[in-house]
Amino acid sequence: xxxxxxxxxxxxxxxxxQPTDAALALLFFLLGGAIFPLGLGPEPLLLARVAPxxxxxxxxxxxLLSVDRMFxxxxxxxxxxxxxxxxxxxxAVALAKTLAHWATLGLPLLLAAPLLAIAFGMPVASLxxxxxxxxxxxxxxxxxxxxxxxxxxxxxxxxxxxxxxVLPLCVPVLVFGAAAVEAxxxxxxxxxxxxxxxxxxxxxxxxxxxxxxxxxxxxxx
Amino acid sequence: MVAxxxxxxxxxxxxxxxFAGDGLACRRGERQVLTDLSFRVAAGGALxxxxxxxxxxxxxxxxxxxxxxxxxxxxxxxxxxxxxxLAAHRARVSFVGDRDAVKPGLSVAGNLASWAALLGRGADAxxxxxxxxxxxxxxxxxxxxxxxxxxxQRRRLALARLLLAPRPLWLLDEPHAGLDxxxxxxxxxxxxxxxxxxxxxxxxxxxxxVPPDALRLDLAA
Numbered sequence: 001x002x003x004x005x006x007x008x009x010x011x012x013x014x015x016x017x018q019p020t021d022a023a024l025a026l027l028f029f030l031l032g033g034a035i036f037p038l039g040l041g042p043e044p045l046l047l048a049r050v051a052p053x054x055x056x057x058x059x060x061x062x063x064l065l066s067v068d069r070m071f072x073x074x075x076x077x078x079x080x081x082x083x084x085x086x087x088x089x090x091x092a093v094a095l096a097k098t099l100a101h102w103a104t105l106g107l108p109l110l111l112a113a114p115l116l117a118i119a120f121g122m123p124v125a126s127l128x129x130x131x132x133x134x135x136x137x138x139x140x141x142x143x144x145x146x147x148x149x150x151x152x153x154x155x156x157x158x159x160x161x162x163x164x165x166v167l168p169l170c171v172p173v174l175v176f177g178a179a180a181v182e183a184x185x186x187x188x189x190x191x192x193x194x195x196x197x198x199x200x201x202x203x204x205x206x207x208x209x210x211x212x213x214x215x216x217x218x219x220x221x
Numbered sequence: 222m223v224a225x226x227x228x229x230x231x232x233x234x235x236x237x238x239x240f241a242g243d244g245l246a247c248r249r250g251e252r253q254v255l256t257d258l259s260f261r262v263a264a265g266g267a268l269x270x271x272x273x274x275x276x277x278x279x280x281x282x283x284x285x286x287x288x289x290x291x292x293x294x295x296x297x298x299x300x301x302x303x304x305x306x307l308a309a310h311r312a313r314v315s316f317v318g319d320r321d322a323v324k325p326g327l328s329v330a331g332n333l334a335s336w337a338a339l340l341g342r343g344a345d346a347x348x349x350x351x352x353x354x355x356x357x358x359x360x361x362x363x364x365x366x367x368x369x370x371x372x373x374q375r376r377r378l379a380l381a382r383l384l385l386a387p388r389p390l391w392l393l394d395e396p397h398a399g400l401d402x403x404x405x406x407x408x409x410x411x412x413x414x415x416x417x418x419x420x421x422x423x424x425x426x427x428x429x430x431v432p433p434d435a436l437r438l439d440l441a442a
Contacts (some may be wrong), residue, residue, distance in 0.1 A: 013335070017326035078320025082382075084288060085311045086339055155335035221289050 003088045004096050011100030021066055022104045027111055029062040042119045047126050051120035052130065052181035056174050058116070059109050059134065060141060066105050067145030071153050073217060075186070077184060084220055094212035098139075098146045106138035118162040122185070129184035133177040136197045143208035144169045150215035172200055237264040238299055238389055239370045240285075240421055243292035247280045254280055258294070260438050262423065263403055265416045267432035270425040272440030278425035279319060281440070284315045285423060288332075291388040315388040317396055321379040325368035329359055333365050353384040357407060371401040382410060383415075391415060391422045397430040405430070 025102055036054050037047055074080040083093050113134055114127055122130070122191035148166035180193035240262045247255040252421040254277035262268050270278045285296060289305045295302045305398055323332055337346040354360045357377040362370070370378065370437040376399045383391060391412070397405050412432055413420050422432055 002343075003339055003341055006335075010335045010339065014324060014326060017324075076320075077324070078318045078322040079324070081286075081288060081316060081318050081320075082284075082322050082336070083339070085286060085314055085316055087308070087312055087341060089308070221283075 002085060004092055006178040007093065008100045009176045011097055012103055023109065025062040025066040025105055026108050026112060028065055029058050029113060030116060032061060033058045034211040048121045051117060051122045052178040055113055055116050056177045060170050060174060062109060063105065063141040063145050064166060067101065067149050068150045068159050068162055070101055070146055075153050089214055090213035091209035093202045094146065094216065095209040098142050102142040106142055110134045110138055118150045126181055126184040129190040132194055133180045133197060134199045136194065137173045137177045140173050140181060140201045140204045141170060141205040147208050147211045153219040163165060224301045233389060237261055241297045242293045243297060245284065246292045247277055247284060248292045251279060255440065261419045264419040264421065267416060267422040267435035269431060269435040269437050269438060270423065271437060276440035278395050279439060282394050282423065282425055286314050286392050287311060313388055313390050314392060316392045317379050317383065319396060321375045323367050323375045323378050327367055328364050329367055329378060330354060330363040332378060334383065337385045338441050340377050342385060353381040356384055357381045373401055374403060376400055377404055378388050389420050391420060393424045393427055
């Protein structure tokens with residue numbers, strides 16, 4: 001556990017040393033979201049209606065943008081060999097790196113999401129549901145993205161292959177995340193969609209580290 | 222290809238560790254790189270891997286580290302197959318690959334400190350980092366960002382990692398690449414001291430670093 005936390009701390013420290021990666025994804029999230037009103041026109045009702053979908057889709061794209069680099073640097077400079085030799089199973093290495101990715105990207109997105117929501121004219125009352133959804137779905141996006149990043153490790157055009165691989169897997173996250181907010185907007189209970197999202201998050205927490213470890217082991221051979 | 226033990230453990234001395242390979246083979250893609258390779262190293266012994274580029278020196282080292290499964294044959298630690306308990310084997314190995322695993326964004330000391338934490342060093346981490354830096358003549362560079370290091374200095378930093386945690390089996394891939402004469406002497410003295418304490422060393426080298434009374438395993442033959 002000590003080593004697990006040390007690895008999380010190392011990855012967060014490395015990300016903070018090069019804050020441009022996380023900052024770019026965050027800016028992409030905010031600016032990409034801000035583009036939609038320009039295309040859709042300044043119709044308040046329409047904007048509030050599409051806001052949940054836009055915010056979730058932008059969160060997904062921002063996660064995809066940054067997850068590509070997750071194992072790449074460590075793979076290129078030989079650190080991944082050393083990480084695989086630690087007194088820590090490879091699935092735990094994968095989980096630690098994913099957790100660090102979420103802390104440096106998912107968490108800032110979560111904090112920035114209300115800005116976008118308010119800009120789209122979403123009622124403040126629906127914000128808690130949006131944030132709850134992102135709190136459950138964000139780590140899941142990091143986990144799914146990490147599977148894709150591990151599978152495309154060493155591939156020549158990993159940046160292009162990764163979204164094709166990961167997007168279909170992210171559809172349920174998007175559907176239920178947006179559905180929860182829509183339900184809240186319509187004064188319907190959001191809990192069923194959030195529960196589904198939580199279920200997916202738990203399944204991802206169990207399955208993704210194993211899948212990442214398998215893919216990493218192949219990349220290391 | 223069979224190389225016999227140079228310093229066999231004295232009969233009846235079961236405490237002395239032995240590391241052996243038996244009928245090893247390795248495939249890289251479609252190509253058979255190594256076939257029917259056997260070796261034995263006893264505590265305090267050294268094994269020198271020689272051979273032209275692509276002969277499989279690095280692959281053999283990765284197999285010895287447990288990073289690459291053998292296509293055929295077995296690796297034995299005290300007559301037990303390492304694959305039955307890879308976690309225990311990882312705890313015996315220090316591996317310095319052809320890449321240095323140095324993070325350019327961290328300081329020289331910061332790089333080592335992060336590895337010390339990942340290797341499970343606790344309160345004594347700072348002391349072991351300082352000792353390892355001083356040993357390889359990096360103490361004056363401790364606060365310098367590692368991106369300013371020369372290739373030889375990066376190599377020294379990678380080698381300094383060996384001193385962070387005591388491991389009986391050192392696997393070194395061209396450890397002397399880029400080192401100047403003084404650093405090479407330091408490396409030789411370090412290997413000697415490690416062997417004097419009963420450690421084992423496996424070195425892949427084109428020459429330039431020949432541990433005294435090392436077994437030679439010529440992979441081209």
